[in-house]
Amino acid sequence: xxxxxxxxxxxxxxxxxxxxxxxxxxxxxxxxxxxxxxxxxxxxxxxxxxxxxxxxxxxxxxxxxxxxxxxxxxxxxxxxxxxxxxxxxxxxxxxxxxxxxxxxxxxxxxxxxxxxxxxxxxxxxxxxxxxxxxxxxxxxxxxxxxxxxxxxxxxxxxxxxxxxxxxxxxxxxxxxxxxxxxxxxxxxxxxxxxxxxxxxxxxxxxxxxxxxxxxxxxxxxxxxxxxxxxxxxxxxxxxxxxxxxxxxxxxxxxxxxxxxxxxxxxxxxxxxxxxxxxxxxxxxxxxxxxxxxxxxxxxxxxxxxxxxxxxxxxxxxxxxxxxxxxxxxxxxxxxxxxxxxxxxxxxxxxxxxxxxxxxxxxxxxxxxxxxxxxxxxxxxxxxxxxxxxxxxxxxxxxxxxxx
Amino acid sequence: xxxxxxxxxxxxxxxxxxxxxxxxxxxxxxxxxxxxxxxxxxxxxxxxxxxxxxxxxxxxxxxxxxxxxxxxxxxxxxxxxxxxxxxxxxxxxxxxxxxxxxxxxxxxxxxxxxxxxxxxxxxxxxxxxxxxxxxxxxxxxxxxxxxxxxxxxxxxxxxxxxxxxxxxxxxxxxxxxxxxxxxxxxxxxxxxxxxxxxxxxxxxxxxxxxxxxxxxxxxxxxxxxxxxxxxxxxxxxxxxxxxxxxxxxxxxxxxxxxxxxxxxxxxxxxxxxxxxxxxxxxxxxxxxxxxxxxxxxxxxxxxxxxxxxxxxxxxxxxxxxxxxxxxxxxxxxxxxxxxxxxxxxxxxxxxxxxxxxxxxxxxxxxxxxxxxxxxxxxxxxxxxxxxxxxxxxxxxxxxxxxx
Numbered sequence: 001x002x003x004x005x006x007x008x009x010x011x012x013x014x015x016x017x018x019x020x021x022x023x024x025x026x027x028x029x030x031x032x033x034x035x036x037x038x039x040x041x042x043x044x045x046x047x048x049x050x051x052x053x054x055x056x057x058x059x060x061x062x063x064x065x066x067x068x069x070x071x072x073x074x075x076x077x078x079x080x081x082x083x084x085x086x087x088x089x090x091x092x093x094x095x096x097x098x099x100x101x102x103x104x105x106x107x108x109x110x111x112x113x114x115x116x117x118x119x120x121x122x123x124x125x126x127x128x129x130x131x132x133x134x135x136x137x138x139x140x141x142x143x144x145x146x147x148x149x150x151x152x153x154x155x156x157x158x159x160x161x162x163x164x165x166x167x168x169x170x171x172x173x174x175x176x177x178x179x180x181x182x183x184x185x186x187x188x189x190x191x192x193x194x195x196x197x198x199x200x201x202x203x204x205x206x207x208x209x210x211x212x213x214x215x216x217x218x219x220x221x222x223x224x225x226x227x228x229x230x231x232x233x234x235x236x237x238x239x240x241x242x243x244x245x246x247x248x249x250x251x252x253x254x255x256x257x258x259x260x261x262x263x264x265x266x267x268x269x270x271x272x273x274x275x276x277x278x279x280x281x282x283x284x285x286x287x288x289x290x291x292x293x294x295x296x297x298x299x300x301x302x303x304x305x306x307x308x309x310x311x312x313x314x315x316x317x318x319x320x321x322x323x324x325x326x327x328x329x330x331x332x333x334x335x336x337x338x339x340x341x342x343x344x345x346x347x348x349x350x351x352x353x354x355x356x357x358x359x360x361x362x363x364x365x366x367x368x369x370x371x372x373x374x375x376x377x378x379x380x381x382x383x384x385x386x387x388x389x390x391x392x393x394x395x396x397x398x399x400x401x402x403x
Numbered sequence: 404x405x406x407x408x409x410x411x412x413x414x415x416x417x418x419x420x421x422x423x424x425x426x427x428x429x430x431x432x433x434x435x436x437x438x439x440x441x442x443x444x445x446x447x448x449x450x451x452x453x454x455x456x457x458x459x460x461x462x463x464x465x466x467x468x469x470x471x472x473x474x475x476x477x478x479x480x481x482x483x484x485x486x487x488x489x490x491x492x493x494x495x496x497x498x499x500x501x502x503x504x505x506x507x508x509x510x511x512x513x514x515x516x517x518x519x520x521x522x523x524x525x526x527x528x529x530x531x532x533x534x535x536x537x538x539x540x541x542x543x544x545x546x547x548x549x550x551x552x553x554x555x556x557x558x559x560x561x562x563x564x565x566x567x568x569x570x571x572x573x574x575x576x577x578x579x580x581x582x583x584x585x586x587x588x589x590x591x592x593x594x595x596x597x598x599x600x601x602x603x604x605x606x607x608x609x610x611x612x613x614x615x616x617x618x619x620x621x622x623x624x625x626x627x628x629x630x631x632x633x634x635x636x637x638x639x640x641x642x643x644x645x646x647x648x649x650x651x652x653x654x655x656x657x658x659x660x661x662x663x664x665x666x667x668x669x670x671x672x673x674x675x676x677x678x679x680x681x682x683x684x685x686x687x688x689x690x691x692x693x694x695x696x697x698x699x700x701x702x703x704x705x706x707x708x709x710x711x712x713x714x715x716x717x718x719x720x721x722x723x724x725x726x727x728x729x730x731x732x733x734x735x736x737x738x739x740x741x742x743x744x745x746x747x748x749x750x751x752x753x754x755x756x757x758x759x760x761x762x763x764x765x766x767x768x769x770x771x772x773x774x775x776x777x778x779x780x781x782x783x784x785x786x787x788x789x790x791x792x793x794x795x796x797x798x799x800x801x802x803x804x805x806x
Contacts, residue, residue, distance in 0.1 A: 260780050289793075381663065
């Protein structure tokens with residue numbers, strides 16, 4: 001059985017994701033699609049709209065055969081670590097290929113770019129540092145450095161100012177660096193712009209646009225044309241049974257409490273908190289009744305919104321620099337769910353997997369997994385939903401979804 | 404002007420406190436009554452029903468002339484440290500006497516007891532340790548040790564199984580140990596039992612009984628006969644403007660979140676958390692939806708309810724063993740409120756006070772004071788009241804109450 005891996009967040013699952021799965025299957029002639037999916041906290045540094053089991057089920061009902069969890073450490077990391085964790089898991093589970101959506105749409109520019117950068121690695125890294133010293137954010141510095149080292153190149157290179165191109169580049173980079181057996185593929189993303197609002201005249205909208213519609217208009221029903229019915233049903237079921245969706249505004253009372261309770265020294269100990277920004281974070285938290293107010297006070301040219309949100313995620317979950325440094329690579333394959341085909345695939349492969357398969361959390365002792373369990377608990381508490389009867393220890397009670 | 408000090412929590416102010424103030428004034432022929440009062444967290448290890456300013460105002464309207472705050476470090480400490488902090492402040496503000504309520508009612512048994520214990524200090528401490536090793540709680544071990552060393556004494560000694568006698572003993576001990584100029588006095592407590600429920604046939608009820616009535620029956624109005632009208636009015640105003648009273652059940656969502664967010668190592672770093680009880684605390688928090696459930700799981704013969712609650716207070720506020728050890732003595736006199744007479748007294752004495760007077764927090768930099776400011780903020784957040792518009796930084800905004 002031939003397997004192709006994809007890296008997903010599905011927050012929430014929409015027609016663009018459906019297209020990504022279908023095209024990945026076609027393009028790579030795959031029998032099995034394996035998705036490595038972020039848990040309850042995402043790469044943009046925010047809590048997921050609905051939990052990882054709901055999102056897994058959406059994926060399984062829309063064409064994915066196996067969902068494995070990207071551990072917290074990688075799911076909430078900057079692009080290169082996010083990609084390294086994801087690709088390592090897809091390689092470990094035995095995928096023959098991986099396929100990502102990009103603005104670019106063809107794979108050669110990515111491999112060209114990887115070669116262009118690796119041959120001038122030192123110059124490139126120095127340039128990034130220089131641009132960051134000038135006050136540029138990391139993505140902007142990277143972009144400028146890249147433009148600088150490739151200004152005389154004739155090759156078709158990838159435009160690294162596009163967010164999905166950057167991620168895609170890091171997937172390719174990770175695969176090369178770990179000498180992965182998987183072959184890289186990319187498909188063209190068909191959503192016009194990353195931050196597009198929901199436009200009812202098109203049937204593919206970005207997840208960002210969809211989330212905005214969920215929160216601002218409060219009418220999930222209107223999203224029917226942008227996502228499979230099975231996904232919409234999951235959102236409606238969640239709305240009924242939990243009452244609220246995950247978001248920083250929802251988590252703000254607990255996040256604010258956590259910031260105010262922490263000493264400046266503690267704040268500075270959390271991953272990604274650097275250069276004295278703990279003072280600003282503390283001060284803004286004391287003054288801000290809402291998350292929006294807080295972000296208005298904290299945002300600056302120096303840090304992207306996403307970077308700040310990642311700091312907040314780590315403050316919220318108590319995830320320190322020390323913990324970040326002590327977890328460099330995935331240590332297990334955690335199955336969140338699978339179809340019958342997925343199950344057959346795993347049965348066939350289980351002896352050749354390069355990482356242990358975790359389907360029952362209670363049977364495994366792993367510090368990386370402990371972080372995921374804690375993240376789930378803190379996500380559940382953050383929802384502050386009185387409808388949830390037993391918010392804690394879900395990872396111990398849930399078995400992999402099989403559909 | 405002759406001043407007498409009292410140590411109070413007034414949670415809430417009731418007729419027993421009124422009697423204590425009046426009798427202290429009479430017995431010591433005082434012109435001025437100075438109360439050292441706990442802030443928003445109390446010696447029993449719980450959040451106060453209403454904040455320190457409301458409680459100060461109740462006291463000032465019922466006969467106290469000056470209220471100074473007992474810093475968090477001492478207010479939430481075990482009896483001997485609580486007493487040492489309190490007595491040090493009353494001495495520093497120039498009191499001529501201090502007067503406490505006790506089951507005993509006369510002062511000689513306290514001084515006799517102090518002498519009996521100090522002459523056999525080493526034996527006494529060893530006996531306490533032995534009894535604790537046998538599994539007795541600290542108060543019980545102290546009691547047994549005391550019975551042992553005084554079994555052949557002819558002197559009238561104090562019964563240290565009574566809670567207010569224990570506190571009184573520690574006041575006397577603290578005063579002797581710091582060679583205080585103040586003279587000790589005691590008056591008989593007229594509440595029958597510490598944990599009595601409200602009994603409508605008597606006009607003095609214990610604060611514990613009153614709190615129970617407030618929470619269980621939800622009818623503050625019925626408490627009119629147990630407290631001065633001014634105090635009742637304050638409770639009603641608080642109820643109107645805040646909506647809820649401080650208590651662990653109210654603070655439980657944030658306390659539970661804090662416990663679950665903490666690593667076991669962090670839990671063990673908080674003051675009073677000893678002997679591996681962090682495992683039990685963490686485990687119980689994961690399983691308990693309510694504070695009552697949690698306490699049922701955590702309580703044991705080894706630790707008193709109060710001791711466990713003090714651990715929880717320190718976990719909640721992030722107050723560590725390290726912070727506890729680095730703050731041995733009060734470093735300032737923080738005035739929460741005063742009457743005109745109180746103000747005259749301070750004007751007269753201000754040059755001879757042995758600690759700096761703090762009336763504006765923003766003008767003072769002191770790590771002990773920082774802990775109080777944080778405790779206020781976390782108390783305000785714990786109430787989770789949507790009626791509070793600006794919960795944070797109250798210490799910076801409030802000036803001393805003057806009535």
